[in-house]
Amino acid sequence: MIPTAEDVGLLLDSADQKKRKSTRVGFQAYVALCAFAGLRKGEALGVQVADIDFLRRQLKVTRQIQRAKPEDIEAGKNIVEATGGTKVMIRPPKYGSERTIYLCDELIEILSQHIANHTPDGSSDRWLFADDEGRLWHDNSVHWRWRGTRDAAGLRTRLHDLRHFFASGLIAEGCDVVTVSQALGQASTATTHKTTCICGRRPRTRPVPPPPRWPSRRSPRVPPCTHRAQKGRTTPALTNSTNMRRTHRGQAQWSGVAL
Secondary structure, eight states: OOOOHHHHHHHHHHHSOSSSTTSSTTHHHHHHHHHHHOOOHHHHHTOBGGGEETTTTEEEEOOEEEEOOHHHHHHTSSEEEOGGGOEEEEEOOGGGOOEEEEOOHHHHHHHHHHHHHHOOSSOTTOBSSBOTTSOBOOHHHHHHHHHHHHHHHTOOOOTTHHHHHHHHHHHHTTOBHHHHHHHHTOSOHHHHHHHHHHHTSOOBOOOSSOOOOSOSSSOOOOOHHHHHHHHHHHHHHHHTOTTEEEOTTSOEEESSOOO
16 A cells, blocks of 8 residues: 555654664664655665765665675675674666666755764765664664554555655656656566556556656756656655754754654
8 A cells, every 4th residue: 555645754753763772763764765766675775875966966776785695695796794794785776777866855855964963974985874883784674673663653554665655656747657667766667557556547658769768878867757756745744744844044954853
C-alpha cells in the first residue's frame, strides 16, 4: 500500500529518537531520501557526501551497498567493513541504473542538516550514513531502525513502499513512462508499468521516437516534471511533520529530533 503524505510525515517524525542517544539518530535523512528521491535501500546506504551537488540540487546515484557473500570476501574486491565489523560489498546500482536525481529545497535542507550534525568533517568521499568511527551502515542497520520508526509511527509501511510514494508523485505530475522508469532506476518500462499498477495510475506513454529527457552528456537537464513531483511530495509530508520549523531566514530547523 502506498503511504500518504500524512504517513510519511509521521515516519519522518518517528525516524530519529531523542530519548535514547544510541538509537535511530540520523535516520530521518535516510527516510527522506527513500521517500523524496526514490532510492533503493542499498543505493541510499551507498551515498557519499561528494555525490550531493548542493549548488545544482542534484544527487548522483553511482553505487549500492550489499551484504558480502563468503565468495566475495574471499575475492576481497570492493569489500569494506561496516558497523559491527560486518563485511559489505560496494557494487554498481541494480541493472546498471546509474542516474542523477533532482533534489528539492526541502530535501537539500534535510541532507545539509544531517551532514552538519553527523559528518561535518572529513574527505568528500565519506559515507553519508555511518557510525562515529566512519564505518557505513549495512542492511541490518536499516532494518532495525525502520522497524522502530514504523512502530513508533503506528504504521505497517514497508521501506520499499516509499519508492512507490515517490513514483506516484511522478505519475501525478504527468511524467511519461520512460521518465518514471529512469527516475526509479528500473530495468525496463515493463517493470515501471507493474510498479504503477500498484500506484493505481498509469504514466502517460511517450511519442516515438523519444526525445532526450534524462541527464546525460548530451542532455544534462533533469525533466521538469520530476521537480514538480518532488515538491508536490515534500511539501504536504513536511507540513504534516510536527518537527519542522522554519526560521525567518528560510532555513530548516528540527525541534524534538536529534539529527
